[in-house]
Amino acid sequence: MRLLLVEDNASLAELLAAQLGREDFTVDRAATLAEAGDALDVANYDAIILDLSLPDGDGLDLLKQARAGGNHVPVLVLTARDRIEDRIRGLNLGADDYLPKPFDPGELLARLRALLRRPAAVMPSRHTIGNLAVDEVSPEADIAGRRLDLPPRERALLRLLARRAGKLVAKTTIEEALFGFDSEAGPNAIEVYIHRLRKRLLDGGATATIRTERGIGYLLIASEPNP
Secondary structure (H helix, E strand, C coil), X not given: CEEEEECCCHHHHHHHHHHHHHCCCEEXXXXXXXXXXXXXXXCCCCEEEEECEECCEEHHHHHHHHHHCXXXXXXXXXXXXXXXXXXXXXXXXXXXXXXXXXXXXXXXXXXXHHHHHCCXXXXXXXXXXXXXXXXXXXXXXXXXXXXXXXXXXXXXXXXXXXXXXXXXXXHHHHHHHHCCCCCCCCCCHHHHHHHHHHHHHHHCCCCEEEEEECCCEEEEEECCCCC
């Protein structure tokens, strides 16, 4: 999943981006309202983590603008403001949750995962394709009950495909989900990750495989068991 982290404290932003990256999130960072607005203009995000006190204005202005434009992406607000009036205003403008500073990074992650489950109440917490199970909340996946260990980007790729199992996922959608603005992806990066993940599923005895629709995208489908 791809997140936009709007935070002008460089040390905090770096710490949060690193932790979220370890949890398979792709994180784009913005330190100002202008940078955040530019990011929203060119990319689709699964959630926004939004600080309110920014060098060029109030983060609530970005929230107001996004909601007015029909963008309903979940927004978790970070703030040192403790007045109830500020929280009420933010919630009325469309914030989904508040986390006061200082906070524990573990609580931020828990609140973020709760928000990501909320917009799609129909989305299950666990996807099952053949004997492959992919957890939506944690980074875990298993084949017939045996844990499948994957590097972060392959885990993120598998979860994306599992979330839309049986449906075509466009290559451009995968690229946007796996690579942020600061990531360098070669022209064949997606094919490489698909190849590696497909081999891991095959070697692990999964009754699920990744089918390629050449030039369009990929889909995760149930397959026959390995002999």
